[in-house]
Amino acid sequence: MIQFVKGQKTIEVVKKTIEFYASFTRYMMVVLFVGLFSSCTINNLKEESSDAKLNYDSFNYVLATEDASTPDITRFFSFTLSEIDNKRNYDLIKDNSIFTNSDPSTSSGHVFYKDYIFSMAKDKKGYSSTPGLYKLKLNSSNRLYIDKEISINKDNLFPSRKLCVVDQNTGFFYNEGIAPQTIQRFNPTSMQLEGKIDLKPFIQKFRPEAKWVDESGNNLVRTGSLVLDHKQGKLFISVVFLEKASFNLISEKENSFYLAVVDIATMRFEKFIAYDKAKTVSFFVSENQSTTKDQQGNLYFASWGWNQFYSHFPSQVFRIKESETDFDKEFIVDIEKHFGTQHIVQSILSYNNKLYLHISQGVYRFDSSEDSATKFSLQMGYYEVDPKSPDQFKKLDIPLSNPSSRMNVFTVVDDKLFVCVPNSDPLKFNGVYSVDRNGQVKKVLQIANKYKPTRFYKLDPYGQ
Numbered sequence: 001m002i003q004f005v006k007g008q009k010t011i012e013v014v015k016k017t018i019e020f021y022a023s024f025t026r027y028m029m030v031v032l033f034v035g036l037f038s039s040c041t042i043n044n045l046k047e048e049s050s051d052a053k054l055n056y057d058s059f060n061y062v063l064a065t066e067d068a069s070t071p072d073i074t075r076f077f078s079f080t081l082s083e084i085d086n087k088r089n090y091d092l093i094k095d096n097s098i099f100t101n102s103d104p105s106t107s108s109g110h111v112f113y114k115d116y117i118f119s120m121a122k123d124k125k126g127y128s129s130t131p132g133l134y135k136l137k138l139n140s141s142n143r144l145y146i147d148k149e150i151s152i153n154k155d156n157l158f159p160s161r162k163l164c165v166v167d168q169n170t171g172f173f174y175n176e177g178i179a180p181q182t183i184q185r186f187n188p189t190s191m192q193l194e195g196k197i198d199l200k201p202f203i204q205k206f207r208p209e210a211k212w213v214d215e216s217g218n219n220l221v222r223t224g225s226l227v228l229d230h231k232q233g234k235l236f237i238s239v240v241f242l243e244k245a246s247f248n249l250i251s252e253k254e255n256s257f258y259l260a261v262v263d264i265a266t267m268r269f270e271k272f273i274a275y276d277k278a279k280t281v282s283f284f285v286s287e288n289q290s291t292t293k294d295q296q297g298n299l300y301f302a303s304w305g306w307n308q309f310y311s312h313f314p315s316q317v318f319r320i321k322e323s324e325t326d327f328d329k330e331f332i333v334d335i336e337k338h339f340g341t342q343h344i345v346q347s348i349l350s351y352n353n354k355l356y357l358h359i360s361q362g363v364y365r366f367d368s369s370e371d372s373a374t375k376f377s378l379q380m381g382y383y384e385v386d387p388k389s390p391d392q393f394k395k396l397d398i399p400l401s402n403p404s405s406r407m408n409v410f411t412v413v414d415d416k417l418f419v420c421v422p423n424s425d426p427l428k429f430n431g432v433y434s435v436d437r438n439g440q441v442k443k444v445l446q447i448a449n450k451y452k453p454t455r456f457y458k459l460d461p462y463g464q
Contacts, residue, residue: 051140052147056115059100059142061413061458063432064108065092065451066406068424075451076102078142081458084445091448102143106134108455110289110408111165113188115461116147120161120173120286131161131286133173135191138459148191153177159248160286162228164235166264172197172235174224183224183237185267195267199223199260202269203239210241218245226281227259229291231299234325235262236291239272240280249308254279257303261325273320275327278303278313287406287454294350297322298387302348302357306366315344317355319387333390335359342366346380346403349410351417352437355385357393358409361400378403382419384439397441399429406454413458418444422452432456 053059059078067073077092077099084090084098092099106119116137122130133150152161152175165171171188178184181200186193203210203221211220220242227238239258243251256274263270281303282290290302299320305313317333320326335345339359347358361379379400383393401409401421409420417435424430431446432453447453 053115053138053140053142056460059138060460061456062117062138062144063092063099063445063447063453064455064457065447066108066404066422066454068450068452074103074106074108074454076104076108076136076144078102078138078144081444086443086445089446089448092451100142102145104134104136104144104146106136106146107287107406109134109136109163110287110455111163112455112457112459113165114168114463115459117144117457117459118163118165118188120152120163133163133186133191135188150186150191150193159222159245160225160288162224162226162238162286162289164228164230166230170264172224172228172230174222174228176219176222176225180219181221181223183228183235183262197235197237197262197267197269199237199239199269202260202272206272207241214245220245223260227291227301229293229299230264231293231297231320232323233264234270235264236260236299236320237262238281247308249310250279252310257281257301270325273326275301275318277332278305278316278318280305280307280313285406287408288347289408290348292348292350292355294353294355294387296353298350300348300350300355300387302345304344304346304364306344312342312366315342317345317348317357317385317390331387331390333357333385338391338393347407347409349408349412349417351410351412351435353387355387356396356410356417356419356435357383357385358401359383359393360403364403382409384435396433396435398433399423402452404452404454407452408455411456413456418456420453420456422454424449424452 058080061079061081063077065075079099105122107121109117109119111118116135119134131152134146135148136144137147139145159176161174163173165188168189169187171186172183175184183197185195222240224237229236237260239260241254243249256276257278259273261270281301282288292300300317302317305315315335319328319331321328335343342363343360344364345357345359349356358380361381380403381400382396382398385393399421402423411418419433421429421431426449430449432444434442434444
């Protein structure tokens with residue numbers, strides 16, 4: 001007990017002492033609480049980001065989506081396919097016991113292999129501002145996180161950068177910032193760089209009059225920005241001669257689409273090949289894949305015909321045949337011939353030796369891929385084409401969808417073709433269908449229109 005026996009001065013000293021210790025005690029309690037909370041937060045973040053998933057019996061399917069209002073917001077939802085009722089309309093956020101939401105701040109990559117997905121860009125807060133090679137995996141909470149990454153040099157032009165995974169030890173990607181005419185080789189498992197293919201000396205011989213940079217020093221000769229794919233031991237790399245780098249604008253003097261052919265085992269350049277009925281393929285977006293291979297080894301290319309502000313070539317599908325390394329000049333799937341001028345094929349995939357195409361039902365507004373008339377009014381249909389009869393189109397019994405420059409709507413999973421059907425309009429179907437080898441079309445999943453599906457994955461460490 002404190003006794004106040006030495007006057008008012010002593011009382012004041014004692015008061016201040018008590019106040020000091022009280023204040024100090026409160027401070028220490030706050031520090032202790034903050035410390036404990038910070039420790040828990042750090043542990044939780046660490047656990048949330050790096051505690052890899054081990055059991056793939058459930059929550060092994062992943063649906064990538066983009067926000068209906070902007071394609072720059074990507075979210076991933078893991079789920080168990082066997083628990084999905086195709087008669088229900090799911091709210092991906094509210095139905096959180098069925099769908100686990102994660103936002104690793106990357107775009108939805110077109111390449112997935114075993115238990116990981118590759119993305120070529122981060123897109124936090126509505127800006128695809130950080131190019132890179134990001135390897136995504138699921139953690140023990142069934143959320144995707146960035147497991148490993150390879151930096152890609154960034155300039156303000158942000159050209160598309162393609163990715164090719166040959167097997168678990170061999171992959172290739174384009175990084176304009178390191179060297180504009182080279183292709184980088186990497187190990188997809190370890191995410192380590194393992195060499196490069198320098199095409200500049202061969203391009204100089206092929207096109208001695210080529211203009212290499214513009215007045216600002218921007219690169220005008222890109223390799224692997226449109227196509228980077230492989231078949232039967234050969235790597236096929238697009239070579240594009242631009243007039244303006246900032247708009248990815250190909251000169252109107254160019255009348256062919258060019259590929260470099262490289263032997264993968266030796267990393268040696270073999271030749272250039274040209275296709276004279278197109279000058280570009282697909283769209284200048286890293287997430288969009290414009291090539292596909294069938295079971296025989298034929299390699300197909302889908303061209304929108306789009307050339308920024310210049311005149312466009314007709315949209316079409318062409319190929320390199322099995323066991324060959326030159327374009328098949330006799331084969332063409334002519335979109336405009338069957339559907340009309342400026343109708344385009346947006347996505348392509350081979351399944352069961354048939355080609356599946358996502359084709360616009362009206363004129364595609366090339367002046368702006370994000371124009372509201374294109375995003376919300378234009379409708380896209382789903383078609384099957386047998387390469388043996390390239391003039392015959394079979395329309396699939398799947399609802400029409402909105403277009404999107406960032407989507408490849410087709411994926412092969414569980415020996416079935418899964419088809420994303422993106423629609424922003426609440427009155428229209430928004431979700432996923434499937435097609436089996438017998439041609440049976442089936443509704444798989446319907447979701448609320450807030451999020452449009454962009455990719456459908458199955459992750460399995462023992463898969464192909």
